[in-house]
Amino acid sequence: MTTGQDTAPSPLVTEGGKTQIVIVGGGAAGLELAAKLGARYGRKKHDIILVDRNRTHIWKPLLHEVATGSLDANLDETGYRSHCRRWGYRYFHGSLESVDPQRRQVILAPLLDDDGSEIFGRHAIRYDYLVMATGSVTNDFGTPGVAQNCLFLDGRHQADRFRTKLLNHCLRVSREMSANPSADSRVRVAIVGAGATGVELSAELFNAAEALSYYGLEVFDASRLEVTLIEAGPRILPALPERLAAAAHAELTALGVRVATGTQVVEVTKDAIITRDGEVIEADLKVWAAGVKGTPIAGGLGNLELSRNGQIVVRPTLQTTTDDRIFAMGDCCSCILPGSERPVPPRAQAAHQMADTVAENLTRMMKGQPLKDFVYHDHGSLVSLSRFSTVGSLMGNLVGGRMAVEGRLARFVYTSLYRMHIIAIHGWVKGLAMIAIGRVNAIIRPRLKLH
Numbered sequence: 001m002t003t004g005q006d007t008a009p010s011p012l013v014t015e016g017g018k019t020q021i022v023i024v025g026g027g028a029a030g031l032e033l034a035a036k037l038g039a040r041y042g043r044k045k046h047d048i049i050l051v052d053r054n055r056t057h058i059w060k061p062l063l064h065e066v067a068t069g070s071l072d073a074n075l076d077e078t079g080y081r082s083h084c085r086r087w088g089y090r091y092f093h094g095s096l097e098s099v100d101p102q103r104r105q106v107i108l109a110p111l112l113d114d115d116g117s118e119i120f121g122r123h124a125i126r127y128d129y130l131v132m133a134t135g136s137v138t139n140d141f142g143t144p145g146v147a148q149n150c151l152f153l154d155g156r157h158q159a160d161r162f163r164t165k166l167l168n169h170c171l172r173v174s175r176e177m178s179a180n181p182s183a184d185s186r187v188r189v190a191i192v193g194a195g196a197t198g199v200e201l202s203a204e205l206f207n208a209a210e211a212l213s214y215y216g217l218e219v220f221d222a223s224r225l226e227v228t229l230i231e232a233g234p235r236i237l238p239a240l241p242e243r244l245a246a247a248a249h250a251e252l253t254a255l256g257v258r259v260a261t262g263t264q265v266v267e268v269t270k271d272a273i274i275t276r277d278g279e280v281i282e283a284d285l286k287v288w289a290a291g292v293k294g295t296p297i298a299g300g301l302g303n304l305e306l307s308r309n310g311q312i313v314v315r316p317t318l319q320t321t322t323d324d325r326i327f328a329m330g331d332c333c334s335c336i337l338p339g340s341e342r343p344v345p346p347r348a349q350a351a352h353q354m355a356d357t358v359a360e361n362l363t364r365m366m367k368g369q370p371l372k373d374f375v376y377h378d379h380g381s382l383v384s385l386s387r388f389s390t391v392g393s394l395m396g397n398l399v400g401g402r403m404a405v406e407g408r409l410a411r412f413v414y415t416s417l418y419r420m421h422i423i424a425i426h427g428w429v430k431g432l433a434m435i436a437i438g439r440v441n442a443i444i445r446p447r448l449k450l451h
C-alpha cells in the first residue's frame with residue numbers, strides 16, 4: 001500500500017496564483033473542511049468551493065430527533081450562503097452528477113425548480129484538488145419492497161416526511177378514539193436495524209408520543225404506540241459492549257418496544273414486514289435503518305476505485321487509489337488503515353477527524369511536502385435513548401482504555417460531539433453563543449415540532 005511519503009506531487013499554482021479546491025458535500029466532514037480551509041486561506045490565496053445539493057446543513061446524527069419532532073431543524077440548520085460569506089469560501093448549489101478526473105472537472109446536474117423548470121443547466125466546475133464528502137445512504141441490500149415501502153433517515157426531507165406521516169397517524173388514532181373510546185387504535189411503527197439509528201429512533205418515538213398529549217391530542221398517549229425493532233444479528237447495538245447493549249435493550253423493553261433480534265427481513269410490502277420465519281409484522285410506518293453504502297452518483301466517478309458498498313477506496317493519506325489530486329473523507333470513503341482489517345467506521349467522529357487530516361494534507365501538497373497518514377482515534381460510542389437514558393463506552397488514554405458510561409456523564413459526552421461540530425463550523429465565539437441559545441430554546445420552545 002502506498003503511504004504519504006511518496007505521493008506528494010510538485011506544488012501546483014494555477015493562473016492568477018490561485019489554486020481551486022472543490023469540496024463536494026457540505027455535511028459533517030465537508031462543511032468542517034470548508035470552514036477550516038476558508039479560515040486558513042480566505043478568498044485571496046486559494047479559491048475554495050463547496051458544492052451541496054441542499055441549501056442548508058443539518059448535522060445528520062440529529063435526524064432521528066427531527067423525524068419525531070423533538071428537534072426543530074429550522075433552528076439548528078446552517079445556511080451555506082451565509083456560512084460561506086463568513087468563512088471565505090464559495091458555495092455552489094447543485095448535485096454532483098459525475099467526476100471527470102482526466103479533465104479535472106466535476107459535472108453538476110441541471111438545477112430544477114419545484115415545478116420542474118430549469119433554473120440553470122448542467123455545468124462543469126474545474127478543480128486543482130477535489131475532496132469528495134458526499135456521505136452515505138441507507139443500504140437495503142436488495143431486499144424486495146424496501147425502496148418502495150420504507151422510509152429512510154438519510155436527509156432532512158426524509159426526516160420531515162417521517163414526522164408528517166407520524167403526526168397524521170397519531171391524529172387518525174386520536175380521532176378514532178375520540179369517536180369510540182374502547183377502540184383498539186394504534187400507530188404501528190416497525191424499524192429494521194438495531195444499530196444506533198434504530199435504537200435512538202425507537203426511544204425518541206416514545207418521548208414524542210408522551211409529549212403529544214400536551215398539544216391537542218389529549219386522548220393519545222404512549223400506550224397507543226406500537227414499536228417493533230427488528231435486528232438480524234443476535235443482539236442490538238453490535239458496536240457497544242454486551243453489558244451496555246443489554247442495558248439499552250432492557251430500557252427499550254420497559255418503554256414498550258418489542259425487540260426482535262435474530263430476525264431477518266425478506267420482504268417489505270405496503271402494509272407489513274415479512275421475516276424469514278414467515279412472520280408478518282403489520283406496520284403503518286416502516287423505517288429501514290440497516291447499514292449504509294456510499295451515496296450513488298448517477299453519472300459515475302470516472303476511474304475512482306469503489307468498494308463493494310459503493311464507497312470510494314482511499315489510501316491512508318485519504319487520497320483515492322487512482323488519483324493523487326482527489327481525496328475522499330467521511331461516510332463516502334472506505335479507508336482501511338495499516339494493521340486493521342476493517343474500514344474506519346462511518347461515524348461523525350471519523351468524519352470530523354478526516355476533515356482535519358485532509359486540511360493538513362492539502363496544505364502539505366500545495367507546499368510540495370510529504371503527506372501524513374490518517375490516524376483514527378476511536379473515542380467510543382454513545383447511544384441516546386432520548387430523555388430516558390444514554391449509554392455508551394468511552395475509549396482513550398484519559399479513561400485508561402475502554403470505560404462503560406451511562407446516565408448524565410454519557411449524556412454530556414453525547415451532546416459534546418454535536419457541540420464540537422458547532423464550534424468547528426462556527427468558531428468558538430459564535431459556536432458557544434449558539435449552544436447557549438440552544439439551551440434557552442430547549443426551555444422556552446414547545447417540546448415538539450408539530451408542523
Ligand SMILES: Cc1cc2nc3c(=O)[nH]c(=O)nc-3n(C[C@H](O)[C@H](O)[C@H](O)COP(=O)(O)OP(=O)(O)OC[C@H]3O[C@@H](n4cnc5c(N)ncnc54)[C@H](O)[C@@H]3O)c2cc1C
Pocket residue numbers: 024025026027028029030051052053054057059060061062063064094095096097133134135136153154196197295297329330331332346347348349350351382
Ligand atoms: C439518524 C442518524 C444518527 C446518527 N447518529 C450518530 C451518532 O450518534 N454518532 C456518530 O458518530 N455518527 C452518527 N451517525 C452517522 C453520522 O451522521 C455520519 O457518519 C456523518 O454524518 C458522516 O459525515 P459525512 O460528511 O461523511 O456525510 P454527511 O454528513 O451525510 O454529509 C454528506 C453531504 O453530502 C451532500 N451530498 C450527497 N450527495 C451529493 C451530491 N450528489 N451532490 C452534492 N451534494 C451531495 C449531502 O447533501 C450532505 O450535505 C448517525 C447517522 C444517522 C442517519
